[in-house]
Amino acid sequence: MATQKGNPNSYVAGGHGKGDRLYLFLNAFFLLLLVLMMLVPFVNVLAVAFSSRLSSLEPGIKLWPGEWDVEGFRIVWVNVGLQRAFANSFFVTAIGTVLHVMLTCFAGYVLIQRDLPGKKLMLIFILATMAIPGELIMIPLFIVNKNLHLLDTLWALILSGMVGGFSILLMRNFFQGVPYDLAESAKIDGAGDFHIFRTLYLPLSQAGIATITLFELVGRWNQFLPVILYISDSSKYTLQVALQALVTENMGSSGMAMVTPNVRMAGIVLAILPLVVIYPFVQRYFVEGITLGSVKE
Numbered sequence: 001m002a003t004q005k006g007n008p009n010s011y012v013a014g015g016h017g018k019g020d021r022l023y024l025f026l027n028a029f030f031l032l033l034l035v036l037m038m039l040v041p042f043v044n045v046l047a048v049a050f051s052s053r054l055s056s057l058e059p060g061i062k063l064w065p066g067e068w069d070v071e072g073f074r075i076v077w078v079n080v081g082l083q084r085a086f087a088n089s090f091f092v093t094a095i096g097t098v099l100h101v102m103l104t105c106f107a108g109y110v111l112i113q114r115d116l117p118g119k120k121l122m123l124i125f126i127l128a129t130m131a132i133p134g135e136l137i138m139i140p141l142f143i144v145n146k147n148l149h150l151l152d153t154l155w156a157l158i159l160s161g162m163v164g165g166f167s168i169l170l171m172r173n174f175f176q177g178v179p180y181d182l183a184e185s186a187k188i189d190g191a192g193d194f195h196i197f198r199t200l201y202l203p204l205s206q207a208g209i210a211t212i213t214l215f216e217l218v219g220r221w222n223q224f225l226p227v228i229l230y231i232s233d234s235s236k237y238t239l240q241v242a243l244q245a246l247v248t249e250n251m252g253s254s255g256m257a258m259v260t261p262n263v264r265m266a267g268i269v270l271a272i273l274p275l276v277v278i279y280p281f282v283q284r285y286f287v288e289g290i291t292l293g294s295v296k297e
Helices: 002-006 008-015 017-049 071-079 082-110 119-131 134-147 154-159 165-176 180-188 193-201 203-221 225-230 239-248 261-293
Strands: none
Touching: 017 261, 071 082, 071 261, 082 154, 082 165, 082 193, 082 203, 082 239, 082 261, 119 165, 134 225, 154 225, 165 203, 180 193, 193 203, 203 261, 225 239, 239 261
């Protein structure tokens, strides 16, 4: 007892040292397995994509190209025509993300106004929309788009999910973190609401904007079900649907001889490349936005 009182760390080091080391070893081991489970398929995709046609036909998992060749990228981009689907995805993602972020920020700013009538009712309605499964409203949304003559247009994909309850509430939380006295002082000096919103709230909420921007970019770039629901013209397919057709229906004009594994994997690499390039620039804001925006009242 005297030894433990004299040295508080002696009990931990002597009694639990081996258990702690075992826990750290098992933790590191399982984390390593998890990393390998995610990394090996990605490396296999890269290795097959940069392999020649004959080398890509070899069975098994590849961790390195058997014979270096970029012919698969040329075929999937030019012969298969993936550039049209890429352009469609870029258009839908860019326009849809800009509109989503803009409208979400406007809505979040409105919901922090202290004199807003019916604010609690609006918040309840927004929360209710988050509880409704998307599959439940697919048919009503299809009918609405049909009545608006938006079927087989890219605008149907842009307007789909243009606002979201999660994004609105997240931006509301960030805007609530801005001292209200600053806005009051700006109003006393004669500043209007839009000027206050643009020069005060937006600069102080960059982490929240980056968070919803990244969520929307990934969601719109990877969207699949809305395309299947609203688009029947193959020339207006987005990238994910075109890739699905490439893998399962052999889109190539010359049949199976063209759609070899290196061509398919090259298409996958092109599909994930924009997200891999963008993520490092917003990752810091994304993590900060998730941790801060989720705890504010």
